[in-house]
Amino acid sequence: MPLIRPKASPFSLLGTVAGGEGLCTEFKRIVHSPAKIARSIASFANTSGGHILIGVDDDGRIVGISSEKEALEVIDDALRFHIEPMPALDVHVEEYKHRMVLVVSIPESPDRPHVHVEEGYCRSTERRIVERRVFIREGSHNKAATTDRIALIQAEKSPLKVSFSDRERRVLHYLGEHSRITAPEFAEHAGIPVQEARRILVSLVRAGAVRLLAESGTGVYTLD
Numbered sequence: 001m002p003l004i005r006p007k008a009s010p011f012s013l014l015g016t017v018a019g020g021e022g023l024c025t026e027f028k029r030i031v032h033s034p035a036k037i038a039r040s041i042a043s044f045a046n047t048s049g050g051h052i053l054i055g056v057d058d059d060g061r062i063v064g065i066s067s068e069k070e071a072l073e074v075i076d077d078a079l080r081f082h083i084e085p086m087p088a089l090d091v092h093v094e095e096y097k098h099r100m101v102l103v104v105s106i107p108e109s110p111d112r113p114h115v116h117v118e119e120g121y122c123r124s125t126e127r128r129i130v131e132r133r134v135f136i137r138e139g140s141h142n143k144a145a146t147t148d149r150i151a152l153i154q155a156e157k158s159p160l161k162v163s164f165s166d167r168e169r170r171v172l173h174y175l176g177e178h179s180r181i182t183a184p185e186f187a188e189h190a191g192i193p194v195q196e197a198r199r200i201l202v203s204l205v206r207a208g209a210v211r212l213l214a215e216s217g218t219g220v221y222t223l224d
Contacts (some may be wrong), residue, residue: 013094013101014052017060021140025051029057030065033075035118037137038082039142040077042114044106045087046145046153047137064099071102084115084132113145113153125146138214148183148198148212148219155202162207165194167200172223175210180222 021027031037031054033120044050055065064197067070072091079086090105113134120131134153145153162168171186181189187197201221204210213220 001049011051011092011094011105012028013053013062013096017054017062020060021058022046023137023139026052026055027058027060028052028054029063030054030198031071034074034077035053035082035116037074038078038118039116040095041078041087041089041106041137042083042105042116043137043142045083045089045109045114046112046134047108049106049135051109052104052106053101055062055105057097062096062099062101064096066101068093068100068102070138075104082117084117085111087111087114110157143214144215144217146201146217146219148221149214152202152205152212155199155206160203160206162203162209168204169207171200171204171221172209175221175223179224180213180220182218182220186221 016025017027019025019167026040026044028037028040031052040052042222044052055063057063075091077087082134087109087156088107091101094101094103112142115132118131120129121127122129124218128129134150135142136149139144163181167190170190171181172190174181174186180224181201183198183201184194187194190197201210201212205212210223213222
């Protein structure tokens with residue numbers, strides 16, 4: 001499994017478990033579904049990185065794993081078949097009271113966004129489909145990213161360039177009066193394509209002028 005690398009840095013199992021699940025930590029008692037563990041791996045790679053502790057229950061009890069080999073095979077399948085592009089990660093085993101915990105450490109990826117790929121079922125057509133979604137970490141949960149969040153992730157690969165032209169001043173003035181706006185709303189207000197409106201809003205987010213929130217699957221921009 002060439003994508004699984006040796007342990008990269010010191011790790012405190014008990015300290016990490018004591019901190020509980022959160023933005024950078026997830027507990028899993030067992031892993032049996034490559035698609036499910038792939039969602040967590042992609043979420044961490046697309047956000048701030050983190051650790052998945054396999055062999056730790058949701059309440060923080062260290063229960064251990066029965067087979068290191070089986071867990072590694074599930075992770076390997078997750079990387080090969082359910083994430084594009086494949087992220088790099090570190091995997092090592094920690095032992096506590098003769099119980100093995102598999103620690104999967106995922107760094108924030110320079111190649112993000114990583115797309116989660118999974119077969120699904122379309123009820124309207126009654127056919128199998130391939131779902132391609134970008135997941136991010138929010139608190140202790142993995143959530144599908146909005147189109148705006150994906151655009152922000154992609155934009156962060158390039159140097160920041162912001163010019164406060166009439167369009168930028170217009171959106172800031174609008175937010176001063178209405179408190180929030182979406183990319184389609186700004187596009188209609190400014191008479192420009194949605195893609196261009198989203199690019200302007202994302203650049204303002206990167207500049208720290210506005211914030212991007214997610215509400216009911218929609219990207220919402222605010223001044224607060």
